[in-house]
Amino acid sequence: MFPRLLTLWHSLRTSLWALPLLMVVAAAGAAIFAVHVPLRQSDNPVWFLYSGDAEQAPQFLSSLLTAMITMATLVVSITMVVLTLAAQQLGPRLIRSFMADRRTQVTLGLFVATVIYLLLVLRSTFGGADTVPNLAVTGGTVLVLLCLVALLMFVHHLARSIIADNTIDRVGAALDADIVRLLPDADFEQAKAPAKRPAETGAPLTLTSSGYVQALDHHGLVAIAEEADAVIEISFKPGRHVIEGTTFAWIAPADATNEDMARRVQACLMLGGERASVQDLETSIRQLVEVALRALSPSISDPFTATAVVDRLTMSLAKIMRRGPAQCVWTDEDGTVRLLAPRSTFAETVEESFRQIRQHGHDEPAVLIRLVESLGQLLTLANEDQRPVLEKQIEIVLETGRRNITQKQDLETLEGRAKLAHDATKPKVR
Numbered sequence: 001m002f003p004r005l006l007t008l009w010h011s012l013r014t015s016l017w018a019l020p021l022l023m024v025v026a027a028a029g030a031a032i033f034a035v036h037v038p039l040r041q042s043d044n045p046v047w048f049l050y051s052g053d054a055e056q057a058p059q060f061l062s063s064l065l066t067a068m069i070t071m072a073t074l075v076v077s078i079t080m081v082v083l084t085l086a087a088q089q090l091g092p093r094l095i096r097s098f099m100a101d102r103r104t105q106v107t108l109g110l111f112v113a114t115v116i117y118l119l120l121v122l123r124s125t126f127g128g129a130d131t132v133p134n135l136a137v138t139g140g141t142v143l144v145l146l147c148l149v150a151l152l153m154f155v156h157h158l159a160r161s162i163i164a165d166n167t168i169d170r171v172g173a174a175l176d177a178d179i180v181r182l183l184p185d186a187d188f189e190q191a192k193a194p195a196k197r198p199a200e201t202g203a204p205l206t207l208t209s210s211g212y213v214q215a216l217d218h219h220g221l222v223a224i225a226e227e228a229d230a231v232i233e234i235s236f237k238p239g240r241h242v243i244e245g246t247t248f249a250w251i252a253p254a255d256a257t258n259e260d261m262a263r264r265v266q267a268c269l270m271l272g273g274e275r276a277s278v279q280d281l282e283t284s285i286r287q288l289v290e291v292a293l294r295a296l297s298p299s300i301s302d303p304f305t306a307t308a309v310v311d312r313l314t315m316s317l318a319k320i321m322r323r324g325p326a327q328c329v330w331t332d333e334d335g336t337v338r339l340l341a342p343r344s345t346f347a348e349t350v351e352e353s354f355r356q357i358r359q360h361g362h363d364e365p366a367v368l369i370r371l372v373e374s375l376g377q378l379l380t381l382a383n384e385d386q387r388p389v390l391e392k393q394i395e396i397v398l399e400t401g402r403r404n405i406t407q408k409q410d411l412e413t414l415e416g417r418a419k420l421a422h423d424a425t426k427p428k429v430r
Contacts, residue, residue, distance in 0.1 A: 007270045057125045075151065103160065112240070117140060187324070205251065218339060238343075307366060372418050
């Protein structure tokens with residue numbers, strides 16, 4: 001149940017309507033409350049409240065409402081222009097990052113909520129009422145002033161948000177948060193998989209729908225397996241695209257499988273039309289890689305942005321190296337293995353981070369040199385299991401450089417950086 005709620009929360013968090021809608025509801029409630037609370041001192045309103053009469057209030061509110069509709073239209077237009085520029089220069093999948101930005105959501109919500117507030121208050125001033133909702137009119141004035149300040153700050157924020165370095169840092173920060181959330185501590189001891197896996201001895205289950213695997217309800221699968229005294233093995237990891245009719249799990253023993261169990265097991269899979277970072281580290285990695293690939297495209301040709309992505313990925317990979325491997329085996333309360341589910345290995349994560357950057361930057365010596373330097377930095381932090389993975393990547397980058405770099409000096413620089421990376425991990429002889 002928790003992964004399903006987490007998936008729903010991820011969808012709401014990256015939408016431009018959820019938070020503004022809450023703010024609109026709050027503004028409507030505030031307007032209804034304010035129009036029924038006239039504040040006066042004897043026959044005069046409180047000094048800081050609106051002091052006009054019943055005839056002037058509708059005209060004043062109409063002027064504020066007209067100005068707010070114009071400003072709200074301006075804010076929406078600016079947002080759409082920035083999203084279009086971001087999609088063209090940094091990649092369409094990064095739009096989700098811009099949509100998840102809290103300052104953008106709050107600003108849009110503030111403008112729309114102010115318009116709704118003024119509409120409701122303006123409606124209450126018509127009808128020949130003798131009393132003036134001073135508090136409500138003053139509240140509208142304050143909201144308009146806040147919107148003016150928010151507009152200035154919003155333009156500044158949007159201008160900074162489309163700078164490549166700021167976008168890279170924002171996506172990298174989201175990746176780091178996912179690393180801490182999804183990877184256990186380094187001292188975490190994981191249960192061992194059984195000698196005979198369900199894929200070898202169990203009954204297969206086939207999918208009845210297609211899509212991207214956004215999340216798995218591991219605890220729900222463990223409960224189902226414990227109830228049937230069985231072991232379930234999932235055939236794919238979160239982030240994988242699956243199609244109807246393919247095998248997605250095995251259950252052992254085979255005689256524990258029935259139609260109801262198969263339906264319940266598939267209900268623990270959350271499928272969607274796009275990848276999500278709920279349980280998939282590679283989603284945020286791919287967003288960063290996409291920025292680098294756009295920068296390396298012939299139409300842009302910006303190796304500085306590509307090297308900035310390599311630097312940020314290196315920071316996140318270093319954090320991954322300090323964590324434990326992703327959990328692949330789940331047990332019940334008695335310690336009996338009930339679920340096997342694949343997750344990305346360190347080798348796959350490194351490959352996902354650097355492979356496409358290396359392929360698209362094969363003719364950019366600066367990018368290849370930075371890749372070797374970054375891998376060398378990671379090599380100094382690596383343990384015995386991680387070191388061969390990084391050394392292999394250095395050799396692949398070297399091979400790419402030898403095949404594509406035509407300038408002798410650039411190739412010598414690349415080979416020199418690779419030698420420094422290897423020498424830094426060798427024990428020094430005194």
